[in-house]
Amino acid sequence: METFNMKLKAIYKYTAERSEEMNIEPNQNLKLLYRENSWLKVENNLGESGFVPLNYVEFQKxxxxxxxxxxxxxxxxxxxxxxxxxxxxxxxxxxxxxxxxxxxxxxxxxxxxxxxIPSWDYYRETAVGEFAGRDWYYGSLSREQAIACLGEGDVGDFLIRDRGQDGYSISILSSSRKVIHLKIYRGPLGRVTIGDERQETFESIHNLISNFAVDYIHEDRKTKEKTFLVKAFGAKN
The missing domain is CATH 2.30.30.40 (SH3 Domains)
Incomplete structure (x- = not known):
C-alpha cells in the first residue's frame, strides 16, 4: 500500500512527559505518521518518532x-x-x-x-545548463506546474523554463491573474525574440528581460491589458 506523510513544522518547544511522546524544538521539520484526536504521531529527520500536541505544530503546504x-x-x-x-x-x-x-x-x-511533487525551489536549484543559478530559470518545470507555481505569486512575476529540445518559454502572471506563456526564439546569430507582431530581437535573454520590465511583453487583444515583467517568481521586491 502506498503511503503519504504530510510535512509539519514545530511552532513551539515541547518537552515529552511520557515515554510515547517526543521532544520538539521551534522550526523543527517533522512528518506526520498519523493522528489520534488532539495528538499527532510524528517523525523527525533522525527517524525518531513520538506523539506531540496538535497545537504545537503547523501543517506545511x-x-x-x-x-x-x-x-x-x-x-x-x-x-x-x-x-x-x-x-x-x-x-x-x-x-x-x-x-x-x-x-x-x-x-x-x-x-x-x-x-x-518537489517544492518550486527544487526546480530552480537543480536546473542545469547556461542559465543554471539564475533566479528566474526553473529548468524542467512543466507548463501545468508553471501555472500552479505563478498562481501563488504576485502580478508581474515571471519564470523561464525549458521547452523540450526547442528552446525556452517564459511564463508571466498578468494583472487578471491569468498565466501567459510565450515562446522564446533564438535566431542563427544568437539574438532572441518572443516572436510577437513587434518582432523585436535582443542580444540575449538577459536583455529581453530588462526590456520588458519597462515595455509591455504582452497585450490582451480584447481587454488591451498590458503585462510587464516585474520580478522573478519567489524573488523579494
Missing part, C-alpha cells in the same frame, strides 16, 4: 500531482484528472488525502492516485 483520473462517488470526494496540480489540506488516515484544486474545490482523493 504540500503539492501533489494526480497520476490517474479519479471520479468522485459522493460530495465528500473530488474528481481529479492526470497531471492536475493539487494542494494537500489534510491527511485522513493512510489511504486518503483532503485536497484543493486550482478552482478552490475541495474533497477527498485516494493516496495512490497522486504523487508528491
Amino acid at each position: 504540500t503539492k501533489v500531482k494526480a497520476k490517474f483520473r479519479f471520479i468522485a462517488r459522493d460530495i465528500s470526494e473530488l474528481t481529479i484528472s492526470p497531471n492536475e496540480i493539487l494542494l494537500v489540506i489534510n491527511q485522513e488516515g493512510e489511504e486518503w488525502l483532503r485536497v484543493e484544486n486550482q478552482n478552490n474545490e475541495k474533497g477527498m482523493v485516494p493516496v495512490r492516485y497522486v504523487e508528491e
Whole structure:
C-alpha cells in the first residue's frame, strides 16, 4: 500500500512527559505518521518518532500531482484528472488525502492516485545548463506546474523554463491573474525574440528581460491589458 506523510513544522518547544511522546524544538521539520484526536504521531529527520500536541505544530503546504483520473462517488470526494496540480489540506488516515484544486474545490482523493511533487525551489536549484543559478530559470518545470507555481505569486512575476529540445518559454502572471506563456526564439546569430507582431530581437535573454520590465511583453487583444515583467517568481521586491 502506498503511503503519504504530510510535512509539519514545530511552532513551539515541547518537552515529552511520557515515554510515547517526543521532544520538539521551534522550526523543527517533522512528518506526520498519523493522528489520534488532539495528538499527532510524528517523525523527525533522525527517524525518531513520538506523539506531540496538535497545537504545537503547523501543517506545511504540500503539492501533489494526480497520476490517474479519479471520479468522485459522493460530495465528500473530488474528481481529479492526470497531471492536475493539487494542494494537500489534510491527511485522513493512510489511504486518503483532503485536497484543493486550482478552482478552490475541495474533497477527498485516494493516496495512490497522486504523487508528491518537489517544492518550486527544487526546480530552480537543480536546473542545469547556461542559465543554471539564475533566479528566474526553473529548468524542467512543466507548463501545468508553471501555472500552479505563478498562481501563488504576485502580478508581474515571471519564470523561464525549458521547452523540450526547442528552446525556452517564459511564463508571466498578468494583472487578471491569468498565466501567459510565450515562446522564446533564438535566431542563427544568437539574438532572441518572443516572436510577437513587434518582432523585436535582443542580444540575449538577459536583455529581453530588462526590456520588458519597462515595455509591455504582452497585450490582451480584447481587454488591451498590458503585462510587464516585474520580478522573478519567489524573488523579494
